[in-house]
Amino acid sequence: MIQKSIKKIVSFAGVGLHSGSNVNVRILPAAEETGILFVRTDVPGAPAIEAVASNVVATNYATSLGINGTVVGTVEHILAAFRGLGIDNAVVELDGPELPALDGSAELLVRMIEGVGTVELDAPRKYLVIKEPIKVTDGDKHLLLLPGTGKSLEIYxxxxxxxxILSKQTYRCRLSSDLFKEEIASARTFGFLRDVEMLRANGLAKxxxxxxxxxxxDTEVLNEGGLRYPDEFVRHKVLDLIGDMSLLGAPVAGYLIANRSGHALNVKLVEKILGSPTSWEYIDLLSDDDMVGVRYNFEQKVVTL
Ligand SMILES: [Zn+2]
Structure with missing residues (x-):
């Protein structure tokens, strides 16, 4: 597998979910090893903010990145689209504080990116291969990342x-571009009507x-046309998780079990992974067969849920 970028510039505009600001966005092709960079063109000096965990500045209802006081909010859906489509390198220019919500999912992003196509670059793609369990918890919420059986991320x-009308939902998948496009990308953000006043009072969901x-x-989904999938809610949580996990800077080969997680815990897992370098290894994986030679440290840990 080699690193990819987009072939041509993608431009769009829209309103930020939380800020309510109208924002113009351009996604530009980028060279190998650039990663994903957000550039605030409306701020003097046009600061660039790398999409890495150390730049996370907020995780309440969305994941926001920042550097020296300049913030880019709600990055998780565009990051999920890049990871879902296997795009390792891109520069995202925006002239406001938050990515547009579009339709609340990554569907339009996928359509626009696929519309210009992708290009292969001159560098191998490194995978972050999990070799021993890594777990984070917050009360009854938890994320448990285990060694996997292939080069992709498996999620439960x-x-x-x-x-x-929303109680328990579960979803299981092995991440691939096709699966992302067909089953994850179109799942929309959701919220409860009972929370809207509280969110707005806190400057969110404007x-x-x-x-x-x-x-x-109280008793039904208010959107005309209802849901896109019966389990759209849990699928959207998977979309958010894929976006937040991309702050690792490399795709993960492992098996991730998530229970009631959210942006704060997702980012906590990313930070814990980066702080546990003996629990994983960067490997240039070409196929699932390359996982055969990977030695796990499984027996050294007792896993408790
Ligand atoms: Zn989301």
Whole structure:
């Protein structure tokens, strides 16, 4: 596998979910080893913010990156689209504080990126291969990352809300570009009508509407047309997780079990992975067969959920 970027510039505009700001975005092709860079063109000096865990500045209801006071909010969906489509390098220019919500999912991003196509670059893609379990918890929320059986990330996600129309949902997948496009990318952000006033009072969801989020009322989904998938909620949580995990800077080969996680815990896992360099290894994987020679440290750890 070799690193990829996009073939041509992608331009779009829209309203940020939380800020309500109208923002213009351009995604530009980038060279190998660039990673994903966000550039605030409206700020003097046009600071570039690398999409890495050390630049995370907020995780309440969205993941925000920042450097020296300049912030780029709600990066998780565009990062998920890049990871889902196997794009390692791109520069994202924006003239406001938050990525547009678009329709609340990554569907339009996937369509626009696929519309210009991808290009292979002159460098191998390094995978972060998990060799021993890594776990983070927050009360009854947890994320457990285990060694996997192939070069992709396998995810088992469960959510459990106390609401008449959204309680327990589970979803299991092995991440690939096709799976991402068909099953994950179109799942939309969701929120409860009962929380809208609280969110707005805290300066959040100012740009939120039925056109960019699934809104759950007391007894029904308020959006005309209902849900895109019966389990759209848990699929969106998987989309967010893929975006947050991309802050590692490399695709992960492993098996990730998630229970009721969110951006804060997702980022905590990324930080714990980066702080546990003996639990994984960077490997240039060409195929699942390359995993055969990987030696795990499994027996050294007792896993408790
Ligand atoms: Zn989301």
């Amino acid at each position: 996600y469960s959510i459990d809300f106390t609401h008449p 740009g939120g509407s039925l056109s960019n989020a699934v809104v759950i009322g």
